[in-house]
Amino acid sequence: MTDSREKKISHISDHASGKGFSARIVNTSAVIDKLPIGVMVIGKTDTGLVETIFINSFARNIFAIPSTFEVPCQIETIWGANDAVALKNQVFEAFSSSMPSYFEWSILSGGMERHINSQLIPLSDHEGQVTQVICTLEDQTAEKMAEKNLLHHAFHDALTGLPNRVLFRSKLEEAVSEFKSGEAIDGIGCAVLIINIDRFQQINESFGHSAGDRFLVSMAATLRRCIRSSDTLARLSGDEFAVLVSKCRDLEELCMIGERIHDAMRMPYDLDGNEVFTSVSIGVATTLSSAMHPEDLIRDADFAMHSAKTAGKARTEIYKRETHRRAQSQFHLETELRRAVERDDLELHYQPIIDLKTMKLKGFEALTRWVHKDKGFVSPAEFIPLAEETGVIVDLGRWAMRTACSQIRSWIDTYGEEKAVPVNVNVSGIQFARDDVAAMIRETIEEFGIRGEMIRIELTESAIMANPTRISEVLTEIRKLGVKVALDDFGTGYSSLNYLHQFPIDIIKIDRSFIAQLRKGNELYKILTMISQLANSLGHEVVAEGIEDIEHQGMLRDMNFQFVQGFYYSKPLPAKDAGDLHSGNVPWIKS
Missing domain, CATH: 3.20.20.450 (EAL domain)
Structure with missing residues (x-):
């Protein structure tokens, strides 16, 4: 098997440096094996199947391929047919087009998803026929994970893990767009609920900001239990949350959500051994009662929430254009x-x-x-x-x-x-x-x-x-x-x-x-x-x-x-x- 492997590498060296360099076949193999980048050499069998004829040590480490695993072998035997399909398709394309290419792919390896950047370099014989393809392998998993974490933090609240204002607005845009296009179900389309905790400042002043943060985390969990799985709960600011109801039939359905939240608020919170009672003021705006722009929906729901506070707190107010016009006039x-x-x-x-x-x-x-x-x-x-x-x-x-x-x-x-x-x-x-x-x-x-x-x-x-x-x-x-x-x-x-x-x-x-x-x-x-x-x-x-x-x-x-x-x-x-x-x-x- 070793002789066969070295003959294959010899062929790579011939293409790279000419016949006169064939005496250094073993040294070339050793150099490729030590490169700080994954390298695979893929060839074709007489029956037209592609097979892996060389895997260097870096590539073996990336995919946790044991040193006892021998080549040449079919690609499927390394990862399985489903995982190898992306790579196989790109290799076949390189054999047929004779053109180098770059692509990104992912594969499950060692119990986790690996993200790989690859370059395919076709090698041709003296007749111009592609006989082998060199595949470089760069593991981008750490970078992808860091990017994913960065995106998560950019769109989620650090304290509660809920979507933040940016992500909430994006989802609201999608819901409004769906409603405008007529794809939404019959009814009033989508709605926004703005939820503000009454007297939250008193909790911070009485127990400290650290306890206040723990209260907000508990509050987020309570609100999750009060809404449907299809609804989106977000934290917009310190003591203000929002719910996007993307599809609702009538105002009664929205009022029921508000009632569930108010009922949940009547139960005491255990905050460091202290029973804390609180309430929330809720403002509701829908695509029928408000304008058809996401920011307007948020603004109008916020206005309704402040109306609820003015009316005595611990209540739900539905946005009304006439009331808002009077406020604007004032x-x-x-x-x-x-x-x-x-x-x-x-x-x-x-x-x-x-x-x-x-x-x-x-x-x-x-x-x-x-x-x-x-x-x-x-x-x-x-x-x-x-x-x-x-x-x-x-x-x-x-x-x-x-x-x-x-x-x-x-x-x-x-x-x-x-x-x-x-x-x-x-x-x-x-x-x-x-x-x-x-x-x-x-x-x-x-x-x-x-x-x-x-x-x-x-x-x-x-x-x-x-x-x-x-x-x-x-x-x-x-x-x-x-x-x-x-x-x-x-x-x-x-x-x-x-x-x-x-x-x-x-x-x-x-x-x-x-x-x-x-x-x-x-x-x-x-x-x-x-x-x-x-x-x-x-x-x-x-x-x-x-x-x-x-x-x-x-x-x-x-x-x-x-x-x-x-x-x-x-x-x-x-x-x-x-x-x-x-x-x-x-x-x-x-x-």
């Missing part, structure tokens, strides 16, 4: 409100406060008005809550205080100090929390050179309740400036009477809802009579808001109320019209 309105404050596009209107005994002007309440260049009049009921939610209220409050003080200065310069009246400016609880209100008022009245008595601030009970201690301290500082404090919407909260002696308050303003229901001798009449007596005994001024007819005026006068305001006397007026009232002309005195 977003644009917020941007325009910020610009309006910056550009001084807002106005203060002034509603008169009337002395009920003399029917003379006592003061004004300054009310912000916004006339949008496209939308027209924007109700304060729409933009004030938006300003408070977004924090714009701080700049808006500062603008209102500056504008009011500037207007007071103008009225003093025009009508004289003796005819000028105080102006009430509303201050939001958000501004008390985020701004130094006392310093802001002091700087503003000093800038315009007006006495503190010319400004009165109004705040609501909800503003006080947000931070009673802080508010009390700030109000005390404000009163030192000579500024009086009015408690607005009095009677609408639970503790209004307590505030009269607990906080530095000078004025109480009875909410308009009381006046609207006021009838001679009814329960409200008795309550308001008591409040008037109590306020007067404590030395507080009392203002009744929302007066709209003469009957209310008469009853309030009988109850010994001091001051009133409302549409019966005047709507809020632009600064010029309000200024005309300083002349003593009082149009609310009806004949």
